[in-house]
Amino acid sequence: MMNRSPYFAVLLFAAFVLNDSKGEPNAPGSEDCCKPTLTGTTPVARAGKSPQTAESSATKGWPAKPWPEGMVWIPGGEFWMGSDEPQFTDARPWHRVYVDGFWMDATGLTNEKFETFVRATGYVTLAERAPAPRQFPNIPKIHVAGSVVFTSPNEPVSLDNSSQWWNYVPGANWRHPSGPNSDLKGKDQHPVVQVAYEDAIAFCKWAGKRLPSEAEFEFAARGGLDRKAYAWGDDFRPQGRFMANTFQGHFPDKDTAEDGFAGTAPVASFPPNDYGLYDIAGNVWEWCSDWYRSDYYKTLAEAGGVARNPSGPADSFDSAEPETQKRVHKGGSFLCTDQYCKRYMPGGRGKGDPGTATNHLGFRGVMTPAMWEARRAAILKPSP
Numbered sequence: 250m251m252n253r254s255p256y257f258a259v260l261l262f263a264a265f266v267l268n269d270s271k272g273e274p275n276a277p278g279s280e281d282c283c284k285p286t287l288t289g290t291t292p293v294a295r296a297g298k299s300p301q302t303a304e305s306s307a308t309k310g311w312p313a314k315p316w317p318e319g320m321v322w323i324p325g326g327e328f329w330m331g332s333d334e335p336q337f338t339d340a341r342p343w344h345r346v347y348v349d350g351f352w353m354d355a356t357g358l359t360n361e362k363f364e365t366f367v368r369a370t371g372y373v374t375l376a377e378r379a380p381a382p383r384q385f386p387n388i389p390k391i392h393v394a395g396s397v398v399f400t401s402p403n404e405p406v407s408l409d410n411s412s413q414w415w416n417y418v419p420g421a422n423w424r425h426p427s428g429p430n431s432d433l434k435g436k437d438q439h440p441v442v443q444v445a446y447e448d449a450i451a452f453c454k455w456a457g458k459r460l461p462s463e464a465e466f467e468f469a470a471r472g473g474l475d476r477k478a479y480a481w482g483d484d485f486r487p488q489g490r491f492m493a494n495t496f497q498g499h500f501p502d503k504d505t506a507e508d509g510f511a512g513t514a515p516v517a518s519f520p521p522n523d524y525g526l527y528d529i530a531g532n533v534w535e536w537c538s539d540w541y542r543s544d545y546y547k548t549l550a551e552a553g554g555v556a557r558n559p560s561g562p563a564d565s566f567d568s569a570e571p572e573t574q575k576r577v578h579k580g581g582s583f584l585c586t587d588q589y590c591k592r593y594m595p596g597g598r599g600k601g602d603p604g605t606a607t608n609h610l611g612f613r614g615v616m617t618p619a620m621w622e623a624r625r626a627a628i629l630k631p632s633p
């Protein structure tokens with residue numbers, strides 16, 4: 250079982266610090282809700298029609314249905330991965346990557362589905378467990394269970410110190426995302442947050458899924474578009490329409506919620522990308538399986554050719570915080586703004602201590618055809 254590192258206790262905010270100059274806020278159960286079924290349906294599209302609801306020549310060669318419920322097929326292929334955004338020093342250079350086809354959850358995992366998992370298994374998330382005192386002998390308040398919460402300052406603040414808006418809050422966890430006085434009332438369909446890496450892994454194992462690699466996530470997020478700035482194209486607001494839940498106003502003290510949401514939005518509140526993925530940009534950051542290295546893209550590019558199904562470096566190194574092992578986050582969140590962080594762009598990279606959960610970080614699962622076949626075999630296996 251993973252423990253929260255001393256780093257987590259000393260500077261929980263560092264998961265949001267950029268390695269460049271500008272900075273970024275930065276056991277199967279019995280229920281069937283979250284397990285794949287043989288119905289092959291996709292989520293109801295509140296914000297628009299999924300392109301995968303219609304048969305077309307573009308779907309030729311795709312796996313035969315039934316498909317795992319709530320997932321869309323990402324056809325795989327070769328693409329340019331990375332970014333030339335000046336702010337994204339760790340996402341350069343562009344390099345060629347190939348990924349096999351896979352299914353991906355059409356939306357981020359919701360509170361409702363995570364609760365089904367917890368009820369079925371009795372799972373207790375990392376943020377709900379009190380750290381052992383010996384882990385953090387000099388920091389009394391870390392002796393109680395809690396997690397990291399964004400709190401708007403009352404007035405404008407300089408953007409060089411994220412501890413002005415990130416705090417460790419005792420009692421904060423997935424059921425109480427902003428602290429003990431918050432709850433999930435009316436938020437069944439919001440993405441689950443306050444989940445550490447091991448929590449996401451635990452859910453995925455139960456559901457017969459796994460986390461996406463960073464390459465899979467970015468391939469999926471681009472939706473078949475080539476090197477576009479956003480998951481939907483090059484225009485942030487086509488015809489004036491917000492396409493993702495991000496931050497408007499003045500960061501971090503005033504979120505004017507012009508896009509309709511301050512904080513998380515129910516999943517699928519914005520249009521899907523061309524692969525039928527909702528909230529693949531904005532709303533909440535999502536865990537990927539890769540270790541984070543700030544020099545990983547450079548290493549792949551220097552190797553030349555096409556990186557096939559890259560699964561990340563063997564270890565983690567963040568030049569900004571070399572003492573901390575981090576996993577990759579992708580997608581950006583409701584806190585991302587061009588005033589500070591615009592990593593809702595598909596080439597943007599995030600990173601964080603695997604033991605650090607926050608109220609703007611969730612996940613979604615993926616499944617390969619082999620995993621699906623294994624799942625179907627298990628579902629169809631006759632009872633003894």
Ligand SMILES: [Ca+2]
Nearest residue numbers: 494495508510
């Ligand atoms: Ca918003």
